Amino acid sequence: MEFASYTGFEFILGVGFLVLGFFFHAYITKTNAIAASKQAKAILDEAQKEAEVVRREAKVQAKDAILRARENSERELSKQRTDILDLEKRVVNREKNLTSKLEMLNNKELQLTGRMTEISEQKDVLRAKETELNRLIHEETLRIEDAASLSREEARKIIMDRMKEELKAETDSLIRRSQKEAKEEARKRAREIVVTAIQRYSAETVNDVTTSQVNLESDDVKGRIIGKEGRNIKSFEAETGVNVLIDETPEVVVLSCYDPIRREIARVALERLIEDGRIHPARIEETVTKVKEEIDDTIRRAGEEALFGLGITGVAPELVHILGKLKFRTSYNQNVLDHSVEAAHLIAMMAADLGLDPKTAKRCGIFHDIGKALDHEMEGGHAEIGAKILRKYGEEQLVWEAVGSQHEGLDVHSIYGVLCDAADALTAARPGARMETTDIYIERLEKIEQICNQYAGVKSSYAVQAGREIRIMVEPEKFNDHGASLLAKNIAKQIGKEVKIPGTVRVTVIRETRCVEYAK
Structure with missing residues (x-):
C-alpha cells in the first residue's frame, strides 16, 4: 500500500514534471518564436531598406539614362538641324548661282542674237558693195576697152594694178592703226607697271x-x-x-x-x-x-x-x-x-x-x-x-x-x-x-641730232624737252605714212645703241604737206 502510494506520488510528480516540462518547452518555444519573429522582422526591415536603396539607385540610374538619352537625342537633333540649315544654304546659293548663270546665258544669247543680226546685216551690205564693185569694174572695163581699144587681159591688168595700189594704201592704213593701238595698249600697261613700282x-x-x-x-x-x-x-x-x-x-x-x-x-x-x-x-x-x-x-x-x-x-x-x-x-x-x-x-x-x-x-x-x-x-x-x-x-x-x-x-x-x-x-x-656736266649734256644732244640728220629725206631735227624728245622734219614727197613710221623706228633703234641716255628718248617724225593758193 505504501509502495502503491509512493508509486502514485511519483506518477503525479512525474506528470507534474511532465506538464511543467511541457509548459517550459512551450514557453521556450514561444520565446524562440518571438525572437525568431523579431529577427525575421529585422531581416525584413533590412531587406526593405536595401530594396528601397536599390529602388532609389535604379531610379537615379534610370533618370541618368533618360537624361543621357535626351541629351543624345537633342544633340543629334541639333546636328541634323544644322545639317539641314547648311543644306538649305547650299541649295539657296546654288539656286542663286543657277539664276545668275541663267541670266548670263540669256544676256549672252541676246548679245549673240544681236551679233548674228549685225553680221547678217554686214553680209548684206558686203554683198551689195560686192555687186556694186563688180558693176563698176565691168563698166570701167568696157570704158577702157572702148577708149583705148585694149584687150580684156590688158584691161584686167590695169584694173588689178589700180586695185593693188588701193589695197596697199588700205593695208598701210590698217598696219598703222594696228601698230598705234598695240603701242597705246603696251604704253598704257607699261606706264601702269612702272608708276605702280615707283609709287610702291x-x-x-x-x-x-x-x-x-x-x-x-x-x-x-x-x-x-x-x-x-x-x-x-x-x-x-x-x-x-x-x-x-x-x-x-x-x-x-x-x-x-x-x-x-x-x-x-x-x-x-x-x-x-x-x-x-x-x-x-x-x-x-x-x-x-x-x-x-x-x-x-x-x-x-x-x-x-x-x-x-x-x-x-x-x-x-x-x-x-x-x-x-x-x-x-x-x-x-x-x-x-x-x-x-x-x-x-x-x-x-x-x-x-x-x-x-x-x-x-x-x-x-x-x-x-x-x-x-x-x-x-x-x-x-x-x-x-x-x-x-x-x-x-x-x-x-x-x-x-x-x-x-x-x-x-x-x-x-x-x-x-x-x-x-x-x-x-x-x-x-x-x-x-x-x-651731269653741261658738256656731256650738249654732247649727247648733238650726237642724237647727228644720227637723225644722216638719213636721206630728213630736212632738220630738233632736240626738245631736255633731250627727252627729238622732232624730225622730213621731205613729204619722199615718205608715205608707212615710210615715216619705219624711219622713226630705225632712228630710235640707232639712238638706243649709240647714245647713252638716262631714261628714254621719244622720236617724232613730222611729214607735212602744205597746199597754198591765192585768190585774185
Whole structure:
C-alpha cells in the first residue's frame, strides 16, 4: 500500500514534471518564436531598406539614362538641324548661282542674237558693195576697152594694178592703226607697271659723291706729308697706289686714282696720319695696312647688308665681297650699290605685276651692275664681266643671262634682262639721282641730232624737252605714212645703241604737206 502510494506520488510528480516540462518547452518555444519573429522582422526591415536603396539607385540610374538619352537625342537633333540649315544654304546659293548663270546665258544669247543680226546685216551690205564693185569694174572695163581699144587681159591688168595700189594704201592704213593701238595698249600697261613700282618704292633723292680730297687744318701739314726729300709722300703713294697732289690750293690735298677703293683707303689713312701727327714711312705702312683691313671688312659688311635688306640668301662669299665694292663706286655721282638696291626693289615689283618670280628678279637687280666693281681689272663691258663672275660663282642661268643681256650685250632674249634695263633707267632718270656736266649734256644732244640728220629725206631735227624728245622734219614727197613710221623706228633703234641716255628718248617724225593758193 505504501509502495502503491509512493508509486502514485511519483506518477503525479512525474506528470507534474511532465506538464511543467511541457509548459517550459512551450514557453521556450514561444520565446524562440518571438525572437525568431523579431529577427525575421529585422531581416525584413533590412531587406526593405536595401530594396528601397536599390529602388532609389535604379531610379537615379534610370533618370541618368533618360537624361543621357535626351541629351543624345537633342544633340543629334541639333546636328541634323544644322545639317539641314547648311543644306538649305547650299541649295539657296546654288539656286542663286543657277539664276545668275541663267541670266548670263540669256544676256549672252541676246548679245549673240544681236551679233548674228549685225553680221547678217554686214553680209548684206558686203554683198551689195560686192555687186556694186563688180558693176563698176565691168563698166570701167568696157570704158577702157572702148577708149583705148585694149584687150580684156590688158584691161584686167590695169584694173588689178589700180586695185593693188588701193589695197596697199588700205593695208598701210590698217598696219598703222594696228601698230598705234598695240603701242597705246603696251604704253598704257607699261606706264601702269612702272608708276605702280615707283609709287610702291620710296627712295631718298640724294647725291652720294665720293670726294678725292682731304682738308687740312693748316698748310703747315703739307710739309710733314711731303717729308724730308719727299720720302713720306713717296712712301704713302707706294703703299696706297694713289697719287698725292699738293699744290697751292690752301688747306687741301688732292688724291688721284682710278680705283675708288684705293682712293678711299688713302683718304682714311691720310686723315688718321694727320690726326695722329706722326708721319713717317713706318707709321704710314702700319696705318695703311690697318685701314686696308678695315675697308675690306666695311666692303664685306656693305655687301651683306644690301643682300640682307633685300632678303637674298645663298650668295657665294666672293660675290658678297665684290658686291660690297660697289659702295665705293659711283656713276654720274650716283652710288652704284644704292643704285643696285633701288633697281632690285623696282624690278621685283615689276616682275610681280607681270607674273614673274620676284626673288629671281631681285637677284638680277642687285647684281645687274656688279661688273662695274671689276671693270678696271678685267676687259669688256660691265654687263659681260658681271655675267662671267656670276656664272663662275654659281648663280643660276636666268640671273647671269639677264645681267649679260643688258644694253644688248649677250645675244640672249631674257625678260629679266629687259626688266633690268627698265629698272636701271628708272633709278638713273629719277630727279636728283645723277648729275651731269653741261658738256656731256650738249654732247649727247648733238650726237642724237647727228644720227637723225644722216638719213636721206630728213630736212632738220630738233632736240626738245631736255633731250627727252627729238622732232624730225622730213621731205613729204619722199615718205608715205608707212615710210615715216619705219624711219622713226630705225632712228630710235640707232639712238638706243649709240647714245647713252638716262631714261628714254621719244622720236617724232613730222611729214607735212602744205597746199597754198591765192585768190585774185
